[in-house]
C-alpha cells in the first residue's frame with residue numbers, strides 16, 4: 001500500500017522544509033516538493049502540521065524486577081502507550097543480575113518481548129556481574145546486535161560493578177566497538193547516607209533524594225569518564241543525567257574531544273525535589289527514581305536545557321520504569337529505601353520535549369534530533385530509523401502544533417494508577433503515528449496490535465568521534 005503525506009513541514013536535524021512524503025509498504029519511497037507527488041495515491045493531509053521521524057526511546061524498563069516487584073508495564077502495555085505518544089521504537093534493557101548468566105538474562109528478555117510489542121524494539125544489556133564469562137558474552141552479544149552494555153556504580157549487591165569490573169568491561173567494549181552506558185552514582189557512599197538517615201528516623205520519600213546528593217552523581221560521572229580514558233577512550237554514555245556538575249564533567253570531556261555522551265529525561269527537565277519528592281505524606285513516592293529529582297533552588301533544569309541545546313546532552317530518553325502507587329510504591333511506607341525506583345513516561349516524551357520548543361528552550365531541529373535522530377545514530381539504528389529519508393523505515397509522526405495535550409491517569413495508556421505529570425497541559429499534540437507504513441494512531445483511535453513490533457538487531461554506533 002502507498003500513502004502520500006501532503007502539505008506538512010518535514011523536520012530533520014538539518015532544518016524544516018515543506019515537503020510531501022511518499023510511503024510505499026514499510027519504507028519511505030520518496031520526498032517531493034509540495035504538490036509534486038503522484039496523483040493516484042491515497043493521501044494523508046498534514047497541512048499546518050509537522051512531519052517528524054517516529055520517536056526512539058533509548059531507555060525503557062518493561063517488567064524490570066526491582067525492589068521485590070516488577071515494573072508494571074509489560075511489553076504489550078508499554079509499547080502501546082509508546083505508540084500513542086509518538087514513539088515507534090524502544091530500546092529496553094535486558095538484565096543480567098549478579099550471579100546470573102548473561103545469555104540467560106537475554107533469553108528471558110526475548111521471551112518477555114517476543115510476540116507482544118506494538119512498535120519495533122531492541123535491547124541493551126545490563127551487566128550485573130562482570131567476570132570472565134560475561135566479558136566473553138559481550139563479544140557474542142555484539143555479534144547478535146546488542147551493541148551497548150549498562151553498568152551500575154550504584155545499587156551494591158544488586159547491579160553494582162566496582163571500578164576494576166568497570167575498567168575490564170570498558171576495555172572489552174573498546175575492543176569490540178560497543179558503548180558502555182553508565183548509571184553514574186556512588187552507590188557505596190549513598191548506602192551509608194541512607195542508613196544514617198533511616199537511623200535518624202528520616203523515612204519520608206524526600207530522603208531518597210537527599211541521600212543521593214548531586215555531588216555523588218558528579219563524582220561517579222567523573223570517575224566513569226576517567227576510567228573510560230584509561231580504557232583508551234572507550235565510548236561512554238551517561239544515562240539519566242540529572243544535575244549541573246555531572247553535566248559539567250561530560251561537557252569537559254566532550255570539549256577534550258572524547259567519546260563521552262549523555263542523555264537526560266523529561267523528569268529532570270520539569271520535576272523537582274521540593275515540589276514532587278517533597279509532596280505531603282507518602283505522595284512523593286510517585287517520583288522516587290534514581291538518579292533523583294534535583295532541587296529547584298539550584299540551576300539544574302536551566303543547565304540541562306542548555307546542555308540539550310549545545311549537544312552536551314545528546315539524547316532525551318524516559319528511563320520508563322513504572323510502578324503503581326498501590327501495593328508497589330507502598331512497599332516503602334515508613335522506609336523510603338524500600339520504594340521501588342522509577343517513573344513511567346514512555347507515552348509523554350515527545351510532547352514534553354515539544355513543550356520546550358514552545359517555551360523557546362529548544363529548536364524544532366534539536367527536538368527531533370534529541371528524541372529520534374541521535375538515539376538512532378548513537379545506538380546503531382541509523383538510517384533505518386530516526387530520519388525521514390528515502391529507504392528509511394516509514395516510522396512517521398504527524399504532529400499538530402495547534403493541538404493540545406492534557407496528561408492524566410484518566411487518559412494515559414501506561415499500566416500505572418497515577419501519572420507523574422498529572423494535569424500537565426502541553427501546547428501540541430500527536431496527531432497520526434505510522435510504524436513501518438502502518439497507521440497505528442489516528443484521531444485518537446488505535447489501529448495497532450500486539451506482536452506487530454519487530455526485534456531490531458543493532459549495528460555499532462555511528463555517532464563516535
Ligand code: DUC
Nearest residue numbers: 289290291321341342
Ligand atoms: N533507576 C530507576 O529509577 N529505576 C530503575 C533503575 C534505575 O537505575
Ligand code: ZN
Nearest residue numbers: 183239240290
Ligand atoms: Zn540507571
Ligand code: ZN
Nearest residue numbers: 059061319321
Ligand atoms: Zn534505567
